[in-house]
Amino acid sequence: MKKILVIACLVFLTYPALTFASDWRFTGQSKSGNEYYIDVDAMSYDHSDGNQKNRVIVHERTILTGQQIQHYQDFARKRGTYYSAWDNLTYIITHYMFDLSNKTYAMTYLVFLDSNNNTIAEFKQNNFIFRPVPPDSFDEKTFNLITQNINKVKD
Secondary structure (H helix, E strand, C coil): CHHHHHHHHHHHHHHHHHHCCCCEEEEEECCCCCEEEEEHHHCEECCCCCCCCCEEEEEEEEECCHHHHHHHHHHHHHHCCCCHHHHHEEEEEEEEEEECCCCEEEEEEEEEEECCCCEEEEEECCCCCCEECCCCCHHHHHHHHHHHCHHHCEC
């Protein structure tokens, strides 16, 4: 009985660590200094178009520089959604959907976060606008990362 209890405790103690595991891969840095990462462990197929495996959802983390932080704070002020938490804006998590069959992508979800991982604001895109993946761009690096790690994409 003690063995079962010990095993159960170990499983429950390690479960959260397994659930939130991530493998952030650096994809580049913008001229303004923003850093871009893709979570390879979070890549998953989108089945909204049936059971085909031609669309992959990825999470991109953008660590922002002062210039970009100011841009988003100003945007929130213009929209009337600014509040004190925007003063601590540090990074953004963006969900993108990549269509592998025609090399296009669309933004589906955007979350603004502070350095303590607290959500400042979030936006869901309901009407996806697919755009071509530009050559020699961060988006092309992401597309290539997906195709190189296609065996890690979750159903």
